[in-house]
Amino acid sequence: MYKNLAATLVAACCLSPAFAQSSAPIRAAWVYVTPLTDAGWTQQHDQGRRAVEKALGAQVQTTYVENVPEGADAERVIRDLAAQGHQIIFTPSFGYMEPTLKVARDFPAVKFESITGYKQAPNVATANARYYEGRYLAGIAAGRLTKSNQAGYVAGFPIPEVLQGINAFTLGMRSVNPKAEVRVIWLNEWFNPPRERDAAMTLMNQGADVLAFHTGSTAVMAAAEERGALAVAYHSDMRKVAPTAQIAAVTHQWGDYYTRRVQAVRDDRWQSGKLWGGVKEGMIRVEAFGPKVPQAVQREVLARQQDIAAGRLHPFSGPIADNEGHARVGKGQKLDDAQILQMNWLVDGVRTPLPR
Incomplete structure (x- = not known):
């Protein structure tokens, strides 16, 4: 009798919704705005996804959809993933913010993570990294290495995140080389390798001997390698395509954040919120120095990285003027997060006007 009772209890546990929920893996999905390549924005987020798999093992089941344009296609893909039963969906592109919010309203039980977005909802959290901290550090190296005092910057869209990066890079350069100037070419798209290459070539033809890009x-790295120039890798280490051109890589690390958020869903303690982490939190790192960067420059950049982590250095500390001659930050002052997040101007030293 006791044997049959035990069997009945086991069967009841296995059939109960609570037991099934606790034992089944969490289904997590990612939506990528570009194709998944060997390096770059999407590659870094996919490394984060794989870090989740490594950390949680059988407790998680992940999937991704790549090369999804921002807009209607993004909404369709996000909605489809939610309808398939994914419990948490990461959407790492600024243009995914509104589609994510729209789908989230129709799937209140699903958790969404709008990466680089800024609008939250009860089931939508936002997270971003302080890329500008790494840009400032890379600018220090570029300022030390340029011979022409001219840098080129290939940029996607003139949104605050990109303006932060251009400004921080310029300030970093001019902190060690006051003669340094930066020219920008705007593409108004995030991923178009032929146009990115053409822009890099144009900037080098205009005298830039160091390049950066967003x-x-x-x-851009391949173009610099071809022309014998120098360039700062962004998102990930790109020495594979630019073994001699790479100055350093400004990398962002998403594995820890993604793992914690998936685990929170599994533990039924996920909450909406916002995170903006940088060097201090381990989300931004300058690393992978190239062979043309002297040890003294590497030590200087790494020392400044420690200063940022310790709060001794803030890239947007005054005095700072914009490139139209207006004072933006007074001496002894620094921009707060709200001001940085709303940045809509370019610093003195950027030769290209802001698109209107």
Whole structure:
């Protein structure tokens, strides 16, 4: 009798919704704005996804959809993933913010993570990294290495995140080389390797001997390698395509954040919120120095990285003027997060006007 009772209890546990929920893996999905390549924005987020798999093992089941344009296609893909039963969906692109919010309203039980977005909802959290901290550090290296005092910057869209990066890079350069100037070419798209390459070539033809970029491919790095110039890798280490051109890589690390958020869903303690983490939190790192960067420059950049982590250095500390001659930050002052997040101007030293 006791044997049959035990069997009945086991069967009841296995059939109960609570037991099934606790034992089944969490289904997590990612939506990528570009194709998944060997390096770049999407690659870094996919490394984060794989870090989740490594950390949680059988407790998680992940999937991703790549090369999804922002807009109607994004909404369709996000909605489809929610309808398939994914419990948490990460959407790492600024243009995914509104589609994510729209789908989230129709799937209140699903958790959404709008990466680089800024609008939250009860089931939508936001997270971003302080990329500008790494940009400032890379600017220090570029300022030390340029011979022409001219840098080129290939940029996607003139949104605050991109303006932060251009400004911090310029300030970093001019902190060690006051003669340094930066020219920008705007593409108004995130991923178009032929156009990225053409822009890089144009900037080098205009005299730039160091390059930076805020786009999704390795095309700028490859162009610098071809022309014997130097360039700062963004998102991930790109020495594979630019073994001698790479100055350093400004990388962002998403594995820890993604793992914690998936685990929170599994533990039924996920809450909406916002995170903006940088060097201090381990989300931004300058690393992978190239062979043309002297040890003294590497030590200087790493020392400044420690200063940022310790709160001794803030990239947007005054005095700072914009490139139209207006004072923006007074001496002894620094921009707060709200001001940085709303940045809509370019610093003195950027030769290209802001698109209107």
